[in-house]
Amino acid sequence: MAFLDILRLEKSFGAHRVVKDFNLNIEKGEFISFLGPSGCGKTTVLRMVAGFETPTSGAICIDGRDVSGLAANRRNIGMVFQAYALFPNLTVEQNVGFGLRIKGEGKADIRTRVGEMLEMVGLPNLGERYPFQLSGGQQQRVALARALAIRPQVLLLDEPLSALDAKIRTSLREEIRRIQRELGITTIFVTHDQEEALSMSDRVVVMHQGIADQVGTPFEIYNRPATRFVAQFVGTLNLLDASLLDAAAGRVGLGDLPVALNRKLPGRAGDRVSLALRPETVALGRKGEGSVVLPGHIAEVHFLGSVIRIRVAVAGQFVSLDTFNQPDRPPPSVGTPVEVSISDRDLLVLAA
Amino acid sequence: MTERRLWSWLAVVLGGLYFLLPLVGMVDFSMRMQRDGYSFEAYRVVLADPQFQQTFGYSVVLALLTIVLGILIVVPTAYFVRLRFPGLRPIVEFLTLLPLVIPPIVIVFGYIRIYNTSSVLPLTGSWWGTNLLLLFGYATLSLPYMYRSVDTGLRTIDIGSLTEAAQSLGAGWARILAVVILPNVFVSILSGAFLTFAIVIGEYVFAALLNVGSFGPYMVWMGGNRAYEPSALAVVAFAITWACMGLIQLFTRFSKFSTVRR
Numbered sequence: 098m099a100f101l102d103i104l105r106l107e108k109s110f111g112a113h114r115v116v117k118d119f120n121l122n123i124e125k126g127e128f129i130s131f132l133g134p135s136g137c138g139k140t141t142v143l144r145m146v147a148g149f150e151t152p153t154s155g156a157i158c159i160d161g162r163d164v165s166g167l168a169a170n171r172r173n174i175g176m177v178f179q180a181y182a183l184f185p186n187l188t189v190e191q192n193v194g195f196g197l198r199i200k201g202e203g204k205a206d207i208r209t210r211v212g213e214m215l216e217m218v219g220l221p222n223l224g225e226r227y228p229f230q231l232s233g234g235q236q237q238r239v240a241l242a243r244a245l246a247i248r249p250q251v252l253l254l255d256e257p258l259s260a261l262d263a264k265i266r267t268s269l270r271e272e273i274r275r276i277q278r279e280l281g282i283t284t285i286f287v288t289h290d291q292e293e294a295l296s297m298s299d300r301v302v303v304m305h306q307g308i309a310d311q312v313g314t315p316f317e318i319y320n321r322p323a324t325r326f327v328a329q330f331v332g333t334l335n336l337l338d339a340s341l342l343d344a345a346a347g348r349v350g351l352g353d354l355p356v357a358l359n360r361k362l363p364g365r366a367g368d369r370v371s372l373a374l375r376p377e378t379v380a381l382g383r384k385g386e387g388s389v390v391l392p393g394h395i396a397e398v399h400f401l402g403s404v405i406r407i408r409v410a411v412a413g414q415f416v417s418l419d420t421f422n423q424p425d426r427p428p429p430s431v432g433t434p435v436e437v438s439i440s441d442r443d444l445l446v447l448a449a
Numbered sequence: 450m451t452e453r454r455l456w457s458w459l460a461v462v463l464g465g466l467y468f469l470l471p472l473v474g475m476v477d478f479s480m481r482m483q484r485d486g487y488s489f490e491a492y493r494v495v496l497a498d499p500q501f502q503q504t505f506g507y508s509v510v511l512a513l514l515t516i517v518l519g520i521l522i523v524v525p526t527a528y529f530v531r532l533r534f535p536g537l538r539p540i541v542e543f544l545t546l547l548p549l550v551i552p553p554i555v556i557v558f559g560y561i562r563i564y565n566t567s568s569v570l571p572l573t574g575s576w577w578g579t580n581l582l583l584l585f586g587y588a589t590l591s592l593p594y595m596y597r598s599v600d601t602g603l604r605t606i607d608i609g610s611l612t613e614a615a616q617s618l619g620a621g622w623a624r625i626l627a628v629v630i631l632p633n634v635f636v637s638i639l640s641g642a643f644l645t646f647a648i649v650i651g652e653y654v655f656a657a658l659l660n661v662g663s664f665g666p667y668m669v670w671m672g673g674n675r676a677y678e679p680s681a682l683a684v685v686a687f688a689i690t691w692a693c694m695g696l697i698q699l700f701t702r703f704s705k706f707s708t709v710r711r
């Protein structure tokens with residue numbers, strides 16, 4: 098039994114089933130991200146863990162105890178909101194000390210703990226300020242300190258970085274991860290930003306229409322997507338329409354172009370399939386053994402800085418690929434005929 | 450353009466005169482108690498009258514109690530309606546407006562019928578009962594002002610998130626209301642409270658029919674029996690109302706965290 102167990106969790110609002118058969122076991126100290134498009138039920142699962150929503154059915158156990166029937170204020174769970182939700186009438190210190198005062202801790206203890214927390218989030222000198230005197234990033238740090246001050250069993254963060262601008266978002270996410278490691282606190286982080294989820298998490302839960310499509314490490318999620326949705330949602334993906342020519346020999350047809358994958362494929366000859374490949378697995382030019390080589394011509398060139406993304410027209414469809422920027426070698430111009438090669442192992446075949 | 454301006458000015462001046470002339474007349478009259486020119490004699494007489502002090506003191510205490518009762522009724526109601534039953538808001542708002550629609554005399558006759566000495570709950574039979582009835586009645590009268598101002602205050606904060614943040618930190622309902630919600634709508638409550646104060650201080654119908662010695666009936670009695678003093682009293686009453694309005698402005702302007710970024 099893991100530290101936080103979510104078992105067959107279901108939630109309906111009226112006739113609308115928002116969370117369906119959601120199962121997850123989180124180990125103590127693990128950092129889990131819920132990743133998914135808007136409206137897929139991430140917040141709803143999180144709010145059920147926090148106790149703000151009652152599950153329609155299923156169980157939530159923390160440290161072996163079923164908390165489903167427990168009110169939110171008895172669960173000892175720290176929560177950080179997208180909109181900060183600091184108490185506007187209290188100073189930073191009072192905000193951070195709020196939960197401790199409710200627990201009835203002594204004044205001196207509270208002061209020490211609040212000091213530690215503000216130190217930890219890097220705002221040791223702002224205790225006297227009111228929330229409106231802080232920037233968004235600072236407010237969210239205070240909110241984090243406030244949630245952690247009560248020594249919660251679990252920390253929940255619902256898109257805590259969405260309201261911040263890009264620079265602060267990156268620095269704050271590293272800081273959240275550092276603090277989480279330091280305290281060893283079990284954490285669920287909700288986001289619809291895949292970069293955030295992949296870079297921060299021990300494991301990622303990709304959610305789609307109320308279902309956990311795949312649970313795995315960022316590496317697994319990215320390289321071995323379990324469903325078509327995961328493959329498409331996480332990372333950039335080239336999807337090419339193809340038809341199965343010979344399942345046993347592993348040959349598919351890309352338009353008029355036959356492609357040999359050299360492995361057994363499911364399905365029957367004539368089936369429509371999708372070939373999925375990541376831009377970084379595609380290379381310009383002809384590569385060695387085990388590569389599939391496709392002829393085409395350059396359709397678009399996007400200079401992104403360190404990376405150049407090139408779209409190549411192949412048999413009437415488009416393949417995006419990434420190459421590194423090299424100062425002494427300008428990218429090819431549009432219209433140039435080229436060949437692209439892909440290792441046949443990197444070509445995923447998904448049912449269309 | 451200039452012509453339009455002229456007409457606007459004219460409208461403002463006419464409106465101003467309409468409001469100010471009676472006031473000026475009243476102030477003028479109230480200061481002519483002594484034949485040989487202006488004096489504050491009428492004010493001195495009024496303020497020195499023990500009955501003034503007694504009725505005014507009574508009304509002030511009653512007004513403060515009304516405000517406390519109003520806050521206790523309205524803040525939790527408005528809060529839970531907003532948080533949990535937003536669909537009920539129009540209905541509750543309508544209910545709180547009823548005291549403006551139903552004349553006070555009808556309300557108080559209702560009270561007297563229901564709570565008379567031969568009823569199940571003979572509130573009018575005792576001093577305590579009568580005062581309690583008056584207090585409840587005034588709390589009812591204050592509803593339209595209290596509810597609206599509290600509701601407006603609640604709209605300016607994100608009560609959903611604040612409530613959940615407080616809950617996750619271990620707070621129960623009573624503490625959330627007292628420590629999170631109340632301080633954040635305090636400035637709005639004040640504006641409702643000052644209006645309530647002004648209403649209760651001058652209220653006549655309830656007090657007269659329940660036969661209570663408050664400031665309203667005293668003013669009326671003065672008006673019927675004296676010449677200059679009633680005008681002085683009216684000016685005093687006006688001053689109190691204006692002071693209340695001024696205080697509303699003051700508190701709104703200078704509250705420490707009313708500039709919260711949203």
Ligand SMILES: Nc1ncnc2c1ncn2[C@@H]1O[C@H](COP(=O)(O)OP(=O)(O)OP(=O)(O)O)[C@@H](O)[C@H]1O
Binds near residue numbers: 136137140141
């Ligand atoms: N209180 C509610 N009543 C009715 N439907 C709700 C309620 N809360 C959420 N929903 C519905 O449940 C679904 C999932 O909502 P949820 O907030 O969990 O999505 P999300 O994954 O957090 O999305 P986002 O990324 O936009 O925050 C949505 O279709 C939403 O309309």
Ligand SMILES: [Mg+2]
Binds near residue numbers: 139140141255
């Ligand atoms: Mg959400």
